[in-house]
Amino acid sequence: MYAKNDFQKAKAILDARIEEMGLRKTVERYKILEEIYSRDDHFEAEELYDDLKEKNFSVSKATVYNCLDLLVDLGLIIRHQFGNTHAARYERAFGRKQHSHLICVNCNRVLEFCDPRIQTIQNSIAEFYQTNIIEHSLILYGQCQKEGCKHHPENQ
Amino acid sequence: MYAKNDFQKAKAILDARIEEMGLRKTVERYKILEEIYSRDDHFEAEELYDDLKEKNFSVSKATVYNCLDLLVDLGLIIRHQFGNTHAARYERAFGRKQHSHLICVNCNRVLEFCDPRIQTIQNSIAEFYQTNIIEHSLILYGQCQKEGCKHHPENQ
């Protein structure tokens, strides 16, 4: 299965980096990584916490947050700060092609899209300002036409 | 003065829309708008609150937040959610040309830049997905070379 290979890849990197950094291989870290790689969406820390609890693998929130930080640092997951919600959202880094986000301001649904021109822009700016650019985030806010999207009258 | 005209323009709109919506012309709303239009940066709600207090015009935080929401809705100010800080940041909408942001992950400084290609991308995506796109946000995260930028060793 596609996602399973991605998890194996991520796990191998986590393994290697944990050893390299002299950290400990705790059950929690691997369980959390596995849970994340079983998902295909943009989730909040709280959702991950609830999911694990529901699957009878309870971890404390502190551990969830600690682990998310570690996985972001290692590049195994990506953190987003969308403008329409308070909480940070995460997604796995492998097995999903690089993409940008189109957020529906009515129903909060996230649509992913790719456009190679963004990388071109990033390269131009990096060169112009002689700056080392680490990453970019392009978010479009719009109104999706999907069914079930509750259009607020004031947004029409 | 440049910024003063921008404030007058924003104030006129606020005036008109307040009447239109049957809201009340409170001193607070105009003071807050004026304070915002005297600034040229990306500030947090708390900073605005402190500024007003320092100028001997105290408003409650509730009022600051309420007013910021109103001004965003009316398009007189712009709200940003940058990924490196917790709090939302705001800037005035008039008198500043449309721009994107380059954030230094070391010192949190905000550099503004313009690139017309972003609008092109937005238009393509809007057409492709047959979606009404209201706004876009492109944020680049990098390491600036400005003096006083405290480079964290782990980021090098």
Add this chain to the structure above:
DNA sequence: TTGAGTGCAAACTTTTTGCAATGTT
């Protein structure tokens, strides 16, 4: 054995809410 990592609860930060007091219309 040892100290990194965990769980828990308390603290903290940012934002929202409830309610009585105020002031615009």
Add this chain to the structure above:
DNA sequence: AACATTGCAAAAAGTTTGCACTCAA
């Protein structure tokens, strides 16, 4: 006078921290 708006303080929401206990090395 009516009620939208304010101030204040308390609550919420998301995240971080302190500390005692646990378990991987």
